[in-house]
Amino acid sequence: MxxxxxxxxxxxxxxxxxxxVVTFYTLNSDDPAPAPTGPPQAMPAGGGSDEExxxxxxxxxxxxxxxxxxxxxxxxxxAGVTLACLDGSDDVDLGAVVTGRPTVVNLWAxxxxxxRKELPAMAExxxxxxxxxxxxxxxxxxxxASGVELLESLGVSLPAVADADRLTVAALxxxxxxxxxxxxxADGEIVETLVVPFETSAEIADAVRxxxxxxx
Numbered sequence: 001m002x003x004x005x006x007x008x009x010x011x012x013x014x015x016x017x018x019x020x021v022v023t024f025y026t027l028n029s030d031d032p033a034p035a036p037t038g039p040p041q042a043m044p045a046g047g048g049s050d051e052e053x054x055x056x057x058x059x060x061x062x063x064x065x066x067x068x069x070x071x072x073x074x075x076x077x078x079a080g081v082t083l084a085c086l087d088g089s090d091d092v093d094l095g096a097v098v099t100g101r102p103t104v105v106n107l108w109a110x111x112x113x114x115x116r117k118e119l120p121a122m123a124e125x126x127x128x129x130x131x132x133x134x135x136x137x138x139x140x141x142x143x144x145a146s147g148v149e150l151l152e153s154l155g156v157s158l159p160a161v162a163d164a165d166r167l168t169v170a171a172l173x174x175x176x177x178x179x180x181x182x183x184x185x186a187d188g189e190i191v192e193t194l195v196v197p198f199e200t201s202a203e204i205a206d207a208v209r210x211x212x213x214x215x216x
Contacts, residue, residue: 060086060087060088060089060145060148061087061089062152062157063087063148063152063156063157063158064085064086064087064144064147064151064157064158064159064160065085065159065160066085066087066089066092066159067085067092067097067136067160068097068159069092069093069097070096070097070100071096071100072096072099072100073093073095073096074095074096074098074099074187074188075187075188076095076098076099076184076188076189076190077172077173077188077189077190078094078097078098078168078171078172078184078188079093079094079095079099079188080095081093081094081095081168081171083161083162083163083167084144084161084162085160085161085162086139086144086147086160086161086162087148087160088144088162092161094161094168095188097136098136098184098188099186099187100186101131101132101133101134101186102132102133102134102183102184102186102208102212102214103133103134103135103136103183103184103188104122104125104133104136104181104182104184104208105136105137105138105168105172105181105182105183105184106118106119106135106136106137106138106180107137107138107168107169107174107178107179107180107181107182108137108138108139108140108147108178108179109140109147110139110141110146111141111146112179114179114197115178115179115197116150116154117197117198117199118179118198119137119150119151119154119156119158120156121198121199121201121204122135122137122156122158122198122201122204123157123158124200124201125204125205125208126158128201128205128216129214129216132214133214133216134159135158135159136159136160136161137158137159137160137161138160138161138163139160139161139163140163140164140166140169140178141164142164144162147160147162172190173190173193174193175195179197179198180193180194180195181194181196181198181207183207183208183211183212185212191211191212192207192211
């Protein structure tokens, strides 16, 4: 091979090597990949975000019914605790709501995944109880409209109040997790606190039978 040929071959090898280095760097770059997009994930217990609160549903009273007060406020732990109905229509004294009949108090939040199964079970249980046992649901998070929207999306209609300050959690001595179900007797006194998500109305009925002595 001539001297000129050897020089040309050497230049070709050098160019190919340079191309290989550039290609390797591009394929193995440490530059981060674009961040994935999509809806935010469910938040851990104790903190939701309401920066983009959904539009209020047309008829919130259909889904989040205002609890009915009785004539007596009772002396139980919820006596004197006044909260707004989740639909925003009125304020109620919870002591007067839970006195007179045994009551299932369900604490939930719009971002809580297990609550999505439990709320329909609570609605079925309320229908099964047919006035023998009352059901009161408490949304313990900011964003009442988000709570109403969840009930609507589930097709669930339940008595519900808004408790962003978690007054019921403090009054009932409940753990700061959701869902939590507190069983009260007819005097509004705590009988049992159940830190377990219910999936069926039958499970709730079993708990009511065991702890409140009401057989439905």
